[in-house]
Amino acid sequence: MNKVASDSYSLYEQFVPREKHLQSKLETFTIEGYDSLFRHFLARMRRKSKGIANLR
Template sequence: MCFNRCDRTWVVGKRNVTTFRKLWKIISRDNCTYYTDDWSVYSEVIPRHQHVVGKQHTLSIESNNSNTRHRIARMTRKTKVVSKSEEVVDLTIKLWVHFEDNNNFLSEQGNFISIFG
């Protein structure tokens, strides 16, 4: 499963080269440089002239990953929280991305509050 919404793109699957190739097919651009950690799969897929390995330029993505794990329990590394099926994980991410947009949350805020009244 793949999803691309503005600057938020993901692919759900095992953490392997096959899954990363699916993501790469969506995000790759000829005129970009990609900064990653040293996971070997990145070097297998990303062209050498576009790939820089190191933590120096990965602060924003690491921050995003941390926020995702904080807000969605199923995204923590070890979890007992609900299903890990690809479909449910994909739907969870879609829901999270939707409500990360403050305008979307505000438009539904009354519905959320009403369930507690």
């Protein structure tokens, strides 16, 4: 992997070399959209807990 794309959070500058770091919303916009869809569909697979009222 040649480049690392992230938002402009200042902490990334300490861990990622400047020449490999892309700070731009253009690079992260698509990834965040896919992550949102992934979380949406995974939430439907989560086991529903049973409340105390339903155990009687």
